[in-house]
Amino acid sequence: MPRNKVKFALIENENDRKLSYKKREKGFLTKAEELRTLCDVEMAAILYSPFNNEPKVFPNHGAAITTFEKLVELPTLKKSKNMVTSDEFTKKRIEKLNDKLLKVRKKNKVKEVTNEMYEMLKCKEISIDMHPYDLNDLSYVIKQKLIQCLQQQRILPFL
Helix, strand or coil, X not given: CCCCCCCCCCCCCHHHHHHHHHHHHHHHHHHHHHHHHHHCCCCCEXXXXXXXXXXXXXXXXXXXXXXXXXXXXXXXXXXXXXXXXXXXXXXXXXXXXXXXXXXXXXXXXXXXXXXXXXXXXXXXXXCCCCCHHHHHHHHHHHHHHHHHHHHHCCCCCCC
């Protein structure tokens, strides 16, 4: 049975909020234990909440202090090696999405020109106001299709 989608907002009812916190805290600590065991990583977590008098420390107080001391003693270069600010992350994400967009636009342009080529083969006339770049793209697609066709018929095996 699928779970309902959770709307991320403050739970107004104090008892519901506490119940939700306890469930999620238990799930978080379970996942942390699994990650530590399965991947053999050293990790520590400190959970502060208004529902407990003392903070919860994972896996235990001594191990958490040792882990945090090791983190503090790391050279700055190693500490910041995999850290990314939100601005850097956003810029990288925008670059990736722009690259994806460019590839999709290129694919669409090729499909568009290919359709135009097939329309021409059905004796449709070329529009008079066609841009020279579009004509150039059309000639490229026609050339590629001819090469592909000739290679399939083994007339031009080395192209």
